[in-house]
Amino acid sequence: MKKTVICLILLFFGMCLFANHAAAQAKTATGFVSAMLNEVAAIKDDPNLQGREMRDRRKELIRDVILKNFDIEDMAKNALGPKQWDSMSKEQHSEFRTIFQDLFLESYSRLVLDFMKKEQIGYGTQEAVQSRTVVKTTIRRLEDEIPVDYILSDLRSGWSVKDVTIDGVSIVENYRKSFLRVIRQESYNGLLKRMRLQQKAAQDGREK
């Protein structure tokens, strides 16, 4: 009995250790990114979700993964730039965030579905840059590879992706430049109008 109790205690501690290790693993930035990418890969590889007719379903599931792991509100704010963001009302923030989220989810899920196929993901170093952590990964195809860096923040709720840099080009930075150009050439309302049009086009596409 005593032996049994000792075994059970050991098993308990062992399980606790395992659970701790798994939790610790998930709590590192690299682990977080790895888990996210694995989740995406699982969706893409799921035999039940193959074929053209399941594309929308796959996209939907991937959108969920993105939504869960990306700090879209922060991305929207950074994409618009502090000056423009600060000049807007809460309602405007909310409206912009909603449209931005739709557009980002649409674009990113398309990127994942069309671009990320059977590449090998390599995980490199994890670097702390100011308040953020950069997880360096590579996408390898045959003999060529490109770097993809994930910029994360450790929030109370856990890690959250703030930006992705594909071969040196930041997605948020790209948004900011493009948005600014339109605001400068037209106006914020002009930008919003174009974004709404694109949002509607994406919705129509999904409905079809």
Add this chain to the structure above:
Amino acid sequence: MSRPGRKDFQKAMRFILRVQISHPFLIFVSALVLAGLSVLFTVTHLEFKTSQRALISSENRLMQMLNVADRFAKLDAFIVAVENKNVHQSLEFVRALASRLEVDHEHFAQVFYRVDPAHFKPWALLYLKPEEIIALCNNLEKHELFIQGLVRSPGLVTFFEAINDEMTSNMVGELFTGFLRPSPEGERSEPHDLDFLLRVLREMKTNIEGSPAFSSPWSPFFLKGGWGDEANEGYFWTEGKRYLLVFVAPNTKGAGASTAGKALAALRQAVSAARGQFPDVHAGVTGQKALDEDEKNLALNDISVATIVSLIGLTILLVFFWRTIRRPLLQMTTQVVGLSLTFGLTTLLIGHLNLLSVAFAPMVLGLGIDYDIHWFARYSEERRRTGRSANQALATTMERTGPAILLAALSTCLAFLPLTLTGFKGLAELGLICGIGLLASSITTVCLLPALIVLFDRPASRTLLTDMEQEVRPLMRITRKRALVILALTVVGSGLSLWGAGKITFDLNMLHLQSKSAESVEWETKLIEGSKYPSIYGVLFAHSRTEAAEKTGALKKLNTVSKVQSVNDFLPSDQDRKIPLVRRIRPILANIPSSFKPPDTMDITRLKNILSRIRFKMEGESAGAWGASKPLEAQMKDARSLISAIGRDLRSIEPKVLLRRLKGFEANMIADLNDKLSLLRANVNARPMEVSDLPRPVRERFVGPDSLYLIRAFPASDIWDPQFLGDFVRDLRSIDPDATGDPVTLHVFTREFRDSSFKAAIWAIVLILAFLLLALRSVVLTLVAVAPLIVGALLTFGLMYLFGVDLNLANAIFLPLVIGAGVEYGVIIVQRWRQGNAGEERVQLPFSTGMGILLAGLTTTIGFGSLMISRHQGIYSLGLMTTVGSLTVLAVALLFLPALLFFIPGGKQGKGSGELRAKS
């Protein structure tokens, strides 16, 4: 001899004979001295004006305009055409040739083979269309960061990194913010153009594999379509790059045709030497001056050979007929003296020979020798038939045939002299020279031949012309039946000929006259057929650039004009509008350092890595990420294979060699970028381009003194086709009545020549009729005397139609020649017929006279027929026509005229007849 005029004339003839008989040697030596002096004067003073323009009076308004145009056109006198089979080789050939020609100042005043693009660099952007300048500006804005980044850190690795960044930005931008692209709604996105990348990769591969050649990849990067390869720009290509041209101006400081001739020979020698270096290149010389020179040389050469051939032929013929060498030699002596005098008088009165009159010698020789023949024929007859002494025979011949010869010569002169009334300088001079020549020939026959006979003649025991018969026998016995048959056949033949003559056309194509084997003709034809680029063009003048632009605009609307060139074509258009557009580039360039150079080292691992990243995006798997801006599949495939090939090179080439080559390529790339940015910098500050900014060879060709602007109008079709030429000239004159240039001259020249030839022929017939009417005082006999020329000319036209020979600018002058021969035979036969004969039976054509005419006809035929050896197609056709014409006239004179005379009452029984009977 009832009329006092005739009496005086006979008295004069007797006096001339008396002097010759009493002082034959003095006459002979005097003639030789006079001939020698004439030759000497000719050799030292006679010029050759072989240009077609020398055929037209300089008083002519067109000629005055053409002389103005000449100040410009003389620079393109010679054109070297290079048949292009390989652009690089053709350019190398032209450079090699130009370097030879440029140092030969003795022969060449200017060699224009390229407008150096470097000269236009400060205004290069102003030559673009406004939309191209805007596109360039947009392109610079689009790539501003790329260029800035590269210039701040210049190098091959940073270049590919910047390319990759831009490519990735494009992909990311397309995917996430493509909907914000400022393209019009509904317009499809342009695929990302990999052209620049591919150019760089190709250049890089070629360079690291050892080639030192470098072709700018930056040019098309800035401007779609590129600025072209500057090293190979500015050359003169014909349409479709079929031919590469070099314009050469001969050094005319020495003046005169010989300078142009020597320059042409030197140019051909230089082309030949350059071909030694490039045996695969085919090149030749053409251009208006080359065509003129070739035509002149060929014509002079052919005429010289024809003259010798005709002299030899005539000698053989005469020896055969006279059965002695003496008489042909005597005849040749009188003819040479006559020709020498003609040359001397021509030099004195005209001073030069032109393209037409250069052929006068065989003509005068062919006709002039007839007078000697007629003289000898009668002289022989008199000596054989009557057994008189030489002096008595000479006296009878002088009295009876002398006037006939002079009458015939004057009549024949009248066939040529009307040419002087045509107003066409070329024909007028020919007419005058031939007239002088025939008079000189007939005068030497009358004034020198008797002296020569006294000195040298020993009649042969038997000749073909005279048998020892005591009576005058006819050449052909004419019966009523025969006469009727001949007349009927002649009438039928003439009727048919009249019908055929109406179908003969006049070929005005000057190129058809020249030798097809002449180099200039061969290359002119090639240029026209291969590229629709004739070496001649219409010329208009304007007194301001605005007027030049207006005329250019009007010319461009004409269907007959393919291309118009003026100084405005060399200056940028719409400069006021373009300069502000170019200024828009200035702020972009302000942020770019003006001097930069690559680093000393190169990280090859980093280079491999960045190429790998670029190739990653070229994979088909990446296609989705490009979105709407996905590059063309073929370009992606090319990029993949080029990067793979470069990768293999990077691994396989020995590191030191590889590094050296890579650094060399990098240096070229960066220097080229620096060069392009310098060009842009120079342009953004440029002032408007003026005429004075153009290179001198361009200005000299299009802008004259007093701001006279020249406009070139190139024909849209074959300029040598007379129909098109007429339309072309009419169109040019509708824009400017003072339009000039070689096509206009050609048009005016050909038509004036044709019309003048016909006019002169009609004038000749009218004048001959009037003259004969005056001399013979009988309408019937006048008509009979001109019958050989009228019927002969008509039948010649019939034969021309039968043989498919058309009239052209060269053979049109056969008419005076045939008329001359025809009237000569007619006059001789009619005069002889009037004098009667010794036979019981009326003889229309005595044997000696007939044989004399036969011999005269054959000598004329040989004289003209010798022209048929010519390679010059015009001279050949003249030879052919005159041969056919003289044989026809001869046949008419020997057959038709006796048949006609059979029905004419009159023709007295001559003194000879009585004398003969008394003697017998």
